[in-house]
Amino acid sequence: xxxxxxxxxxxxxxxxxxxxxxxxxxxxxxxxxxxxxxxxxxxxxxxxxxxxxxxxxxxxxxxxxxxxxxxxxxxxxxxxxxxxxxxxxxxxxxxxxxxxxxxxxxxxxxxxxxxxxxxxxxxxxxxxxxxxxxxxxxxxxxxxxxxxxxxxxxxxxxxxxxxxxxxxxxxxxxxxxxxxxxxxxxxxxxxxxxxxxxxxxxxxxxxxxxxxxxxxxxxxxx
Amino acid sequence: xxxxxxxxxxxxxxxxxxxxxxxxxxxxxxxxxxxxxxxxxxxxxxxxxxxxxxxxxxxxxxxxxxxxxxxxxxxxxxxxxxxxxxxxxxxxxxxxxxxxxxxxxxxxxxxxxxxxxxxxxxxxxxxxxxxxxxxxxxxxxxxxxxxxxxxxxxxxxxxxxxxxxxxxxxxxxxxxxxxxxxxxxxxxxxxxxxxxxxxxxxxxxxxxxxxxxx
Numbered sequence: 001x002x003x004x005x006x007x008x009x010x011x012x013x014x015x016x017x018x019x020x021x022x023x024x025x026x027x028x029x030x031x032x033x034x035x036x037x038x039x040x041x042x043x044x045x046x047x048x049x050x051x052x053x054x055x056x057x058x059x060x061x062x063x064x065x066x067x068x069x070x071x072x073x074x075x076x077x078x079x080x081x082x083x084x085x086x087x088x089x090x091x092x093x094x095x096x097x098x099x100x101x102x103x104x105x106x107x108x109x110x111x112x113x114x115x116x117x118x119x120x121x122x123x124x125x126x127x128x129x130x131x132x133x134x135x136x137x138x139x140x141x142x143x144x145x146x147x148x149x150x151x152x153x154x155x156x157x158x159x160x161x162x163x164x165x166x167x168x169x170x171x172x173x174x175x176x177x178x179x180x181x182x183x184x185x186x187x188x189x190x191x192x193x194x195x196x197x198x199x200x201x202x203x204x205x206x207x208x209x210x211x212x213x214x215x216x217x218x219x220x221x222x
Numbered sequence: 223x224x225x226x227x228x229x230x231x232x233x234x235x236x237x238x239x240x241x242x243x244x245x246x247x248x249x250x251x252x253x254x255x256x257x258x259x260x261x262x263x264x265x266x267x268x269x270x271x272x273x274x275x276x277x278x279x280x281x282x283x284x285x286x287x288x289x290x291x292x293x294x295x296x297x298x299x300x301x302x303x304x305x306x307x308x309x310x311x312x313x314x315x316x317x318x319x320x321x322x323x324x325x326x327x328x329x330x331x332x333x334x335x336x337x338x339x340x341x342x343x344x345x346x347x348x349x350x351x352x353x354x355x356x357x358x359x360x361x362x363x364x365x366x367x368x369x370x371x372x373x374x375x376x377x378x379x380x381x382x383x384x385x386x387x388x389x390x391x392x393x394x395x396x397x398x399x400x401x402x403x404x405x406x407x408x409x410x411x412x413x414x415x416x417x418x419x420x421x422x423x424x425x426x427x428x429x430x431x432x433x434x435x436x
Contacts, residue, residue, distance in 0.1 A: 068378040077402035161283030185293035200281035
């Protein structure tokens with residue numbers, strides 16, 4: 001076969017635009033669901049078992065839905081109850097909704113890994129409420145779960161490929177467009193898979209870097 | 223509410239999802255072990271190839287991977303029908319993730335036990351199957367089940383090459399009945415039941431296995 005490098009070069013802007021959309025969609029929804037997941041921490045670590053169990057059930061249920069099914073629900077089923085979203089807001093809604101369940105669970109895991117005495121000591125020193133959360137608990141939780149968040153981001157990037165089915169022009173959409181227009185499926189999907197590889201490898205590298213940084217911070221303050 | 227015919231129709235989608243995923247899991251676990259063996263073995267070329275394979279496949283979205291195999295591979299002379307192509311894609315995908323789990327198990331394994339087994343005259347193969355594998359298997363079970371649930375959740379990807387799995391079926395029913403909510407809700411319930419049952423079964427198995435060691 002002859003490899004159509006010329007076509008790929010010609011369509012490089014398509015791939016670049018798709019790649020860019022994948023990056024910002026995943027980046028923005030990661031930040032949003034990190035915030036939402038942190039808010040979920042309150043009921044998840046509540047002292048009342050009923051509240052805790054309900055929150056856990058919601059999080060567990062959220063983690064049982066396949067990404068594509070959730071995208072279908074947001075894009076095709078929500079209009080039936082009067083909520084009509086365009087493809088961009090549907091994409092963001094799906095990504096954030098899906099990812100928040102995972103983020104909440106990850107943050108909860110980090111929270112319970114911190115010894116209870118820490119919080120008690122901080123309370124004894126007069127920390128409470130938001131200040132306790134911001135100065136004592138959250139920094140430790142975030143450092144503890146950093147690598148796991150990185151893995152979840154990789155998962156999210158890969159799940160975002162499903163969004164091409166609801167016609168969001170992300171990387172897989174671009175690859176599919178180029179392959180069907182020029183009939184070069186092998187070249188086109190090879191390029192998109194390589195781009196995903198580069199993206200995921202960069203996230204992994206960033207996580208490793210930040211881990212090293214976190215261990216330095218821990219040593220200097222420990 | 224979903225009509226009985228629609229529900230029956232939805233169940234054919236369940237059958238497809240379960241069948242394709244089961245074959246992929248059954249094929250992917252030994253294949254993953256083989257790749258892990260390559261990655262931890264002595265042959266440097268095999269180590270590199272298996273390592274690159276695992277790194278690449280784990281970084282590629284399943285949808286893209288399915289399309290690469292179904293639309294892309296015919297260009298280099300490997301053409302599959304949609305059904306074999308989806309089984310192939312899911313197996314290759316889950317094998318890469320499984321290899322990572324097996325590899326971690328192998329890396330954690332104490333060399334002393336292998337040396338002891340060898341000292342007692344066991345061949346390397348016998349030492350692997352009798353001493354190493356039963357212990358690795360027990361330790362790897364929870365992450366392996368976790369990978370199975372991830373595979374099932376990613377399996378709607380095979381719809382892009384025309385396979386009508388549970389998710390795709392739900393969408394078809396939603397489109398023909400003009401009532402999207404019941405069909406999607408039923409699909410969510412079915413996935414939930416299957417995944418939670420898997421996690422519960424794994425917990426049971428784990429407890430039984432650890433009881434046997436104790």
